[in-house]
Amino acid sequence: xxxxxxxxxxxxxxxxxxxxxxxxxxxxxxxxxxxxxxxxxxxxxxxxxxxxxxxxxxxxxxxxxxxxxxxxxxxxxxxxxxxxxxxxxxxxxxxxxxxxxxxxxxxxxxxxxxxxxxxxxxxxxxxxxxxxxxxxxxxxxxxxxxxxxxxxxxxxxxxxxxxxxxxxxxxxxxxxxxxxxxxxxxxxxxxxxxxxxxxxxxxxxxxxxxxxxxxxxxxxxxxxxxxxxxxxxxxxxxxxxxxxxxxxxxxxxxxxxxxxxxxxxxxxxxxxxxxxxxxxxxxxxxxxxxxxxxxxxxxxxxxxxxxxxxxxxxxxxxxxxxxxxxxxxxxxxxxxxxxxxxxxxxxxxxxxxxxxxxxxxxxxxxxxxxxxxxxxxxxxxxxxxxxxxxxxxxxx
Numbered sequence: 033x034x035x036x037x038x039x040x041x042x043x044x045x046x047x048x049x050x051x052x053x054x055x056x057x058x059x060x061x062x063x064x065x066x067x068x069x070x071x072x073x074x075x076x077x078x079x080x081x082x083x084x085x086x087x088x089x090x091x092x093x094x095x096x097x098x099x100x101x102x103x104x105x106x107x108x109x110x111x112x113x114x115x116x117x118x119x120x121x122x123x124x125x126x127x128x129x130x131x132x133x134x135x136x137x138x139x140x141x142x143x144x145x146x147x148x149x150x151x152x153x154x155x156x157x158x159x160x161x162x163x164x165x166x167x168x169x170x171x172x173x174x175x176x177x178x179x180x181x182x183x184x185x186x187x188x189x190x191x192x193x194x195x196x197x198x199x200x201x202x203x204x205x206x207x208x209x210x211x212x213x214x215x216x217x218x219x220x221x222x223x224x225x226x227x228x229x230x231x232x233x234x235x236x237x238x239x240x241x242x243x244x245x246x247x248x249x250x251x252x253x254x255x256x257x258x259x260x261x262x263x264x265x266x267x268x269x270x271x272x273x274x275x276x277x278x279x280x281x282x283x284x285x286x287x288x289x290x291x292x293x294x295x296x297x298x299x300x301x302x303x304x305x306x307x308x309x310x311x312x313x314x315x316x317x318x319x320x321x322x323x324x325x326x327x328x329x330x331x332x333x334x335x336x337x338x339x340x341x342x343x344x345x346x347x348x349x350x351x352x353x354x355x356x357x358x359x360x361x362x363x364x365x366x367x368x369x370x371x372x373x374x375x376x377x378x379x380x381x382x383x384x385x386x387x388x389x390x391x392x393x394x395x396x397x398x399x400x401x402x403x404x405x406x407x408x409x410x411x412x413x414x415x416x417x418x419x420x421x422x423x424x425x426x427x428x
Contacts, residue, residue, distance in 0.1 A: 039217065040158040044166060046215025047151030048173040050109060053205050053212070054116065054144045055177015057085060058291065060136075062185050066194050067132060077129055083384060084137030085144070090381025092145025097153070097374030098238070101367075105150035105216045112146025113209030119143055120202035124195045147209065148174070149377075150216060152357045153369040158219050160366065163358035164310070168302020171353050175295035179288065235365030241372050246363055249418050253314065254356055254379035255386075256411035260321050260404040261349025263387045265290050267397065268342060271328075275397060276338035286342060293343045297350025302358070310359045311418050317348040317355075318412035324348075325405035329398050353380070363421045 060082045068075040100108040119140030126132050155166040188197040241247055264271070268290055272283030305313040324344035331337050360373045394400040 040219070042215050043158050043217060044155055044169060046212040047155050047166075047170045049208055049212035049215070050147050050151050051170055051173035052177045052180055053208050054112075054147050055174040056181035056185075056201075056205075057082075057089070057144060058175075058178035059181045059185050060085070061287065062182065062189065063194070066189055067129075070194055071129055073129060078132070081132050081137050083388070084133055085141040086384045087381050088138055088141030089144040089148065090377055090384065092142050093149050093374040093377045094371075095374070096146040097149045097370035097372070097377075099146075099370075100150050100153065101370040104218060105154045105370075106213050109147050109150040109213035109216060110210065112143045112148075112150070113206060113213060114143070115146060116140050116143025116209065117202045117206035120198050120205060124198035124202065126198075149370050149374060150213075152373065153361075153366075154216050154218065156358060156361050156369060157366055160361075162306055163361060164302040164305035164355060165299075166302075167357050168299040168354045171302070171357070172295045172298035172350070175291060175298055175350055175353075179291045179295070182288075235367035236372065237368055238371045238375055241364045241368075242375065244364075246418055246421070247376075249414050250356075250359065250363070251376060251379050253318075253411045253414045253418070254352065254376060255383050256407045256414075257314070257317060257321070257352040258349060258380050259383040259387045259390075260325055260345055260408055261294075261352070262384055263391060263400065263404055264342060264345045265294075265349070266388065267391070267400075271333075271342070271397060272338055275328075276333040276335060278335060278338065282335070286339075289339060289342065290346050293346040294350040297347035298354040301348075301351030302354035305355045305358060310355050310362060311415060311420070313351065313355050314359075314418075315412060315415045317351045318408050318415060320344055321348045322405050322408040322412060325401050325408060329401035329405065 061079075063081075064075050064078045067078045071078075096108055096112065119135050119138075119142075122135035122139060123132060126135055151170045152167060155170050156163045159166045185197065185201070188200055192200065236244070268286040269280075269283045272278040272286050273280060276283075301313055301317065321344070324341045327337065328341050331341075333341070356376060357369075357373050360376050361369050364372045390403055391397075391400045394403060
């Protein structure tokens, strides 16, 4: 039994290592200005690279989740590490904006999508009675990736320049992802069954899952839940300067603040969901997000209200990303969790695209906040209609 516990903790360690590596995607903003200067183009065109990467990464989880259910998380994570490292290496050879769109947006994005699903489903299968906690640790590491890599990337850019920075990152990520992948393994099915005392009656296939009454409710709620967070994260610096009157330097601290709130939210809400239930947590997340978005739209922001509302939204954003993998396992079983969460995760990918469209259509930040608050309130109402799959009503 002691050996099993040790192996399980090594799996969590591997998951953290993998998520820290691919979590460096949130450090992309550090490349915007250097690449724009290097290519002599506007920074807004370079920013699009991040949106492409997020969309590709989310879309790929449909296929990577299904693949890891078939051939195992270790192999899929290694494939992802290869794609990610090759994408970074090719970026070191890039001479045009299209190169960065393809090599980082698509090649590295595919790699991130392959790696991302493996730690989540594997940790949940090892610790089915503590799904929220281990998922919070795993996705929390993803949120902390930028904090770990930001100083390294800044130092490399300052001393080596763009090309050599990408080259160095490709090497270090290849090594770390290889190590993390080799720590992943699946428990015996008998162990999972023994531990999963609140198991549902059936393991749904993806096609069976999408036909259930709960799936569209959960999917739409996930879409609305992550949209506000993505909007605020993407506009954090602009909100600070335009609405709170912060200096560019003070507003820049929002990037680090977002990473901290995001990561701690993932761990906190994931752990809390083990105690009070997933759907109760989702309802609370929507309530806090709605209040924060309303406050952003009606208050004359100062530095205190700016960081409080920013923190509230991003703290809850981390919560959505923490509890939804466990919700998918709770409602639809662990056997096909990789495939099923890949489909569920498309809500996040769509939110990354729809949010900026809403912001552009609104034309100003205040109206964007109001629309986000309304959608968040709708999400709260939807959460009240989601029915538990468990035999024990108090287990959600």
